[in-house]
Amino acid sequence: MLKSWKSILLGMSAVLSSAAVIMVLLSGIFASALASQSASSVTGNVVVNSACTISLSNTLLSFGGSAGVAPGTLSAANVVLDTNDGNAPSWIWSAAGNWIGPQTSDTGNFLESNTVYGATSNPITPESSASANTVIFLPAPTLDSPTSNSIYFAVNVPVGTAAGVFLQTITITNIC
Amino acid sequence: MAINRTAALLFIATAILAASAYFASADLGMVAGPLNFNVSVGGHETLQFRAFNSGSQPILFNVVPPTFTAIANQSTPSVTITPSNGTIAPHSELTFNVTVNVPGKDRQGDFWDNIIQVVELSNVTNTNGATVLEGVGKEISITSAPAKTDYPLIIGSIIAAALIICASALHLNRHRRRSPEARAAPAKGAAAVSRPGGRTSQSRRRTRKRAASSKTPGRRGRKTKARPSTTGKKTARRRRRPAR
Numbered sequence: 001m002l003k004s005w006k007s008i009l010l011g012m013s014a015v016l017s018s019a020a021v022i023m024v025l026l027s028g029i030f031a032s033a034l035a036s037q038s039a040s041s042v043t044g045n046v047v048v049n050s051a052c053t054i055s056l057s058n059t060l061l062s063f064g065g066s067a068g069v070a071p072g073t074l075s076a077a078n079v080v081l082d083t084n085d086g087n088a089p090s091w092i093w094s095a096a097g098n099w100i101g102p103q104t105s106d107t108g109n110f111l112e113s114n115t116v117y118g119a120t121s122n123p124i125t126p127e128s129s130a131s132a133n134t135v136i137f138l139p140a141p142t143l144d145s146p147t148s149n150s151i152y153f154a155v156n157v158p159v160g161t162a163a164g165v166f167l168q169t170i171t172i173t174n175i176c
Numbered sequence: 177m178a179i180n181r182t183a184a185l186l187f188i189a190t191a192i193l194a195a196s197a198y199f200a201s202a203d204l205g206m207v208a209g210p211l212n213f214n215v216s217v218g219g220h221e222t223l224q225f226r227a228f229n230s231g232s233q234p235i236l237f238n239v240v241p242p243t244f245t246a247i248a249n250q251s252t253p254s255v256t257i258t259p260s261n262g263t264i265a266p267h268s269e270l271t272f273n274v275t276v277n278v279p280g281k282d283r284q285g286d287f288w289d290n291i292i293q294v295v296e297l298s299n300v301t302n303t304n305g306a307t308v309l310e311g312v313g314k315e316i317s318i319t320s321a322p323a324k325t326d327y328p329l330i331i332g333s334i335i336a337a338a339l340i341i342c343a344s345a346l347h348l349n350r351h352r353r354r355s356p357e358a359r360a361a362p363a364k365g366a367a368a369v370s371r372p373g374g375r376t377s378q379s380r381r382r383t384r385k386r387a388a389s390s391k392t393p394g395r396r397g398r399k400t401k402a403r404p405s406t407t408g409k410k411t412a413r414r415r416r417r418p419a420r
Contacts, residue, residue, distance in 0.1 A: 049207045049208075050207065050208040050209065051205050051208055051228070052205060052206055052208055052312065053204060053312065054204055054205075054310045054311065055203075056308060056310050059300065059307065059308045059310070060300065060302050060305065060308070061306040061308060062304050062305040063305050063306070080308060085205075085230070086205055086208070088208035093291065093293075093313065096306075115306070130243055131240070131291060131293065131313075155306075167302060167304070167306070167307070168306040168307070169306065169308075169309060170306050170307070170308045171240075171293070171309045171311055172308060172310060173291070173293045173295070174206075174311070174312050174313070175312075175313045175314060175315065176206060176208040176209075176312070176314065
């Protein structure tokens with residue numbers, strides 16, 4: 001009887017020891033698997049360009065509103081907010097075309113130089129057909145903080161200009 | 177009170193929508209940095225720049241090339257930009273090639289500068305007042321450099337000239353060596369053709385003359401050549417004599 005108990009105990013101890021050996025082996029396999037996983041990490045990099053962008057608050061300017069502008073007078077100024085969403089500083093340049101009137105002949109039009117621009121609500125610099133530096137600066141934006149600046153426009157309607165609707169195209173460019 | 181709250185909420189919602197619309201419109205951009213050309217007189221150079229569209233809508237654009245202030249008695253460089261118009265797809269960029277040609281008549285050290293613009297074309301038609309177009313751009317400067325010396329071309333020309341001279345010299349030398357007999361050769365050849373395999377009467381006469389002249393003293397060298405009819409014995413005797 002005693003012998004049989006001994007044999008049972010021996011058998012159990014043998015089973016336990018073999019289980020322990022298997023556990024040790026498995027832990028080693030898992031450890032090596034984990035180690036191999038950590039060795040296959042990926043390194044990423046990105047080169048960020050230096051750039052500037054443009055965004056204008058309004059792209060249609062109606063001088064004088066519905067009341068219009070009388071010949072020989074200067075309209076009230078319209079403001080355009082220019083925003084740079086990039087990361088490089090930029091200068092605002094501007095150019096304009098002639099005012100095209102309702103008459104088919106050129107005699108009904110007037111020159112682009114009657115439009116004036118500036119950094120304040122009293123603009124005085126005449127527009128030209130060739131793009132020119134307004135000397136209005138947009139500093140380099142910082143993270144999530146775009147920079148903006150205002151450019152004001154007004155129009156001086158020449159004496160003797162025929163009544164009617166006149167159109168013009170102004171181009172605002174951020175140079176960086 | 178409830179109406180005030182509703183109005184405030186509507187105002188906030190409108191402000192948020194307006195702000196999102198505002199930032200969504202910030203689409204057209206330009207990679208910063210000037211384009212500095214240093215072009216040799218009579219030469220050309222190509223540089224590139226990039227514009228991008230960070231928005232979700234395609235941008236129709238037009239490129240405005242630079243206009244330079246004329247320099248007295250100098251031709252203004254020509255600038256070609258490709259593409260000059262087109263579309264920038266959403267969330268993508270476009271590379272532009274700028275090629276500058278400096279005329280050959282220009283002097284070195286001249287300088288021109290202006291800007292290149294990429295302008296977004298508007299699809300909105302204004303019925304009153306001014307339409308404002310958005311654009312991005314960069315400075316372009318051109319300096320005319322001294323005309324480049326094309327060393328490979330010069331070296332190639334020298335080698336080619338040397339080869340031609342050598343070839344012509346060799347040809348002349350060959351012609352001189354051949355000249356006296358070569359000129360007579362065609363006549364001989366013609367006669368030989370008339371009697372193939374046989375000796376011509378002219379050659380026989382020459383042989384006789386040589387035979388006759390071989391008898392004269394002091395011209396031993398020609399004796400053997402000029403005696404086609406002599407026997408081997410006599411020749412042997414005569415050859416032995418100087419040995420005594």
